[in-house]
Amino acid sequence: MSTRPAEEQSDGGDLTRGRHETQEERADRRWTELMQEIRVAQTGVQILFGFLLTVVFAPRFSDLSDTDRAIYVVTVSLGAAATGALIGPVSFHRIVAGRRIKPQTVVWASRLTFVGLVLLLATLTSALLLVLRVATDDGFVPWLVAGLVAWYLLCWYVLPLWVRRRYTSGD
Template sequence: MTEQDQAGNYSRDDEDKGERLDRHWNELLQELRLAQTGTQILFAFLLGIAFQNRFQDADTFTHDVYAGTLVAAALAVALFLAPVSFHRILFQQRLRDRLVPIAHHLASAGLVFLIAAMCGGVLLALDVVLSRTVAIVVVAVVLVWFLAFWYILPAYVRRTSRNGNS
């Protein structure tokens, strides 16, 4: 059986604070493994685009979208990898109680930049095959899609769960 403590962290009746922190750290690491891999592949792909002859002939809008997308992907990679560095530096310092919430915020920020990078990458690709206006509209829909499933739906579930448990 699980219950929610005052900090909003889920705990089990059979685990102490240290075990809960270990579980939360391991859950976060599993999430980061997935996010890191995809983001690093996207970043590597984006790096290669700038060296294509056809891209060098593209207009200012395309170059600006590319620059923003590349920077967003780089920032996402940095934020997703930051907990690894953080952990290495704090290893065996008995600071997991500080590491877990900070790593959570780093990963959450990484997701924001990942959405920006994904939308930028989609815009770059669609701008080649569709009119710019249609490409922008489709990317706006993609952005709403990300926001709906990554933020709105979880917020809704959180809110209705709190109301049901009150």
């Protein structure tokens, strides 16, 4: 049994005193964590993007309205941009590796990942709009897509920001 007070005990380290790691150790840890996060997002965006690239070859594609084709072009473009942003940190690391700037690399890779997640959200929104428009003619499609986007926003941004604000001192 630990003799530390409850507020100091955490799976994430000592909350009152922080981790005892050098700037380089912290950068290494943050890089490893970031790469694990990117693996999840990359897999999803690459599967979605690969599927989107095949849609144009489907026989029914020629039957799409001009609006649906425009939504498709936007969706594929967003998917390509999301893929680029989420793969970007790997290339970034490879180009700057060995230059002793890992803390800065982690910051920039984190920014690329955040942009990639925003673009992934936009890609999913656009893809949902297209698929649901093709699947049904009902007027509830924009409402359904808006509800799903609200769900994504809650899960991806609102809840994490709320937890961050509630349990940290503003890091």
